[in-house]
Amino acid sequence: MNEWLLDPLRHTFMQHAFLAIVLVGVICGVTGTFVTLRGLAFMGDALAHAIFPGIVIAYLLGGNFLIGALIAAIVVSLGIGLISQSSRLSGDTAIGVLFAGGFALGIALISAQRTYVKDLTSFLLGSILGVTRGDLYLSAAVGALVLGTLAYFRRELTIIAFDRTFAQSLGLNLWAFDLLFLVLLSLAIVVSLQTVGNILVLAMLVTPAATARLLTDRLRVMVALSALIGAGSGVIGLYLSYHLGIASGASVVLVATALFLLVFLLAPQSGLITVAVARRLHFPHPERDAFPEPEAESAEADRTGTLGHQPSPATRRQ
Numbered sequence: 001m002n003e004w005l006l007d008p009l010r011h012t013f014m015q016h017a018f019l020a021i022v023l024v025g026v027i028c029g030v031t032g033t034f035v036t037l038r039g040l041a042f043m044g045d046a047l048a049h050a051i052f053p054g055i056v057i058a059y060l061l062g063g064n065f066l067i068g069a070l071i072a073a074i075v076v077s078l079g080i081g082l083i084s085q086s087s088r089l090s091g092d093t094a095i096g097v098l099f100a101g102g103f104a105l106g107i108a109l110i111s112a113q114r115t116y117v118k119d120l121t122s123f124l125l126g127s128i129l130g131v132t133r134g135d136l137y138l139s140a141a142v143g144a145l146v147l148g149t150l151a152y153f154r155r156e157l158t159i160i161a162f163d164r165t166f167a168q169s170l171g172l173n174l175w176a177f178d179l180l181f182l183v184l185l186s187l188a189i190v191v192s193l194q195t196v197g198n199i200l201v202l203a204m205l206v207t208p209a210a211t212a213r214l215l216t217d218r219l220r221v222m223v224a225l226s227a228l229i230g231a232g233s234g235v236i237g238l239y240l241s242y243h244l245g246i247a248s249g250a251s252v253v254l255v256a257t258a259l260f261l262l263v264f265l266l267a268p269q270s271g272l273i274t275v276a277v278a279r280r281l282h283f284p285h286p287e288r289d290a291f292p293e294p295e296a297e298s299a300e301a302d303r304t305g306t307l308g309h310q311p312s313p314a315t316r317r318q
Contacts, residue, residue, distance in 0.1 A: 008242045013129050017195075020131045020139060021238055021252065024195045024204060025230030027143040030150060031188040032209035032230070033223045034181065037161040042092070045202045046099035047182070048189045050076045052106030052198060060109065066138050069193055073186030076102060081179040126197030126249035128238070139191045146184050146191075157181060158219060195234075196249035203253040204230060211260045214267045233259060 008014040035044050054072020058065040076098055083094035150157065159167045160177055168174055185205075192201045212225035237252030244251075265273045 004243065005239070008239065013131075014238070014242065016131045016133065016136060017128045017238055017248070018235060019136055020128055020195050021234030022231045023136070023139050023143050024192045025208070025232070025234040026227045027146055027188050027191055028201075028204040029208045029212075029227035029230030030147055030223055031185060032205040032207075033212070033219070033226050034150070034157055034161055035185065035205050036209040036213060040185070041202065041206050043095055043182075044185060044189065044205045046095040047073070047076060047186050048193075048198050048201045050095075050098045050102035051186060051190065052103050053109065055193065055198075056106045056109045064134075064138070066135065066142075066190060066194070069190040070142070070187065072102075073190050074183060077179065077182040077186050080182060081175065085175070126193065126195050126200065128195040128248045131194055135194060142187050142191050146187050149180070149184055153177070153180070196252055200249050200253045203256060207253070207256040207260050208233065211256070211263050214260075214263050214270055229256070229259060 009018070032044075035041060051069050051072040054068040054070070054075075055065045056068075057072075058068025061068075079098055080094045083097070084090065156167070156172055156177055159170065160172065160174060164174060188205065189201050192204050196204055208230035209222070209226040211229050212222045215225055216222050233256035234252050237255040238248060240246070240255065241248040241251035263271070265271050268274060
């Protein structure tokens with residue numbers, strides 16, 4: 001057992017991979033909490049595809065693709081914010097336009113290269129084993145910026161997530177905070193690209209947060225659980241990837257999905273199986289137990305020789 005756990009850690013590239021996936025798990029877990037509460041899963045998927053041109057351009061110029069993705073993320077976020085200000089177009093429309101256009105531009109640019117098939121697969125599915133020390137430093141810096149900003153504006157972002165009308169009545173600038181969250185979401189996606197890839201990044205944003213939501217109703221606990229589940233899924237997924245020889249990004253996402261299904265079935269308060277078993281064991285239920293079952297009422301009538309109700313005071317006096 002010890003050999004199974006320690007063998008991957010003997011390799012430098014695996015040490016980098018574990019550090020990277022823990023960073024991604026925590027960053028995406030915390031950011032994904034607000035994505036889940038605001039119902040922005042489609043936006044996360046769209047942003048992951050819309051920043052693809054930045055990755056491709058950085059690759060073609062021989063630069064760090066994370067830098068290219070960061071620039072593209074900021075440009076796309078600002079573009080969505082500007083387009084959504086039009087009274088004729090909704091935010092979803094702006095996301096859809098930039099999502100399709102940006103991803104198509106990235107495909108067009110990279111398809112002109114002779115080795116585009118291999119490189120495209122690496123971009124789309126991730127290459128966590130190729131994470132360098134420089135990538136770790138950049139990811140840590142971006143992650144610290146994202147988490148620090150979320151912590152600083154946690155009150156405003158929480159109010160907006162739960163009640164936009166109330167937030168507006170408090171004088172909060174909804175457009176500015178929406179744009180800020182778009183930028184933070186884009187940065188979280190950029191950090192995740194090399195670990196799980198462009199396609200699977202949505203799972204790291206949504207699945208740990210959705211799992212945590214099934215376990216608690218408290219926001220702080222949900223944030224902590226989401227980060228823990230994201231990091232834990234990453235570590236377990238990497239171990240399975242190393243020993244079973246499967247793609248690391250897919251392995252991480254499958255572990256996160258398995259945890260979600262397990263919690264969905266067995267969560268203490270809301271699990272599908274847990275609730276069914278609780279009903280079968282007849283846990284106290286005030287609304288249901290306020291009225292006797294027909295069989296119980298008939299048995300009581302047979303035992304007392306009455307219709308199952310107490311005589312009135314007038315009857316007793318007679």
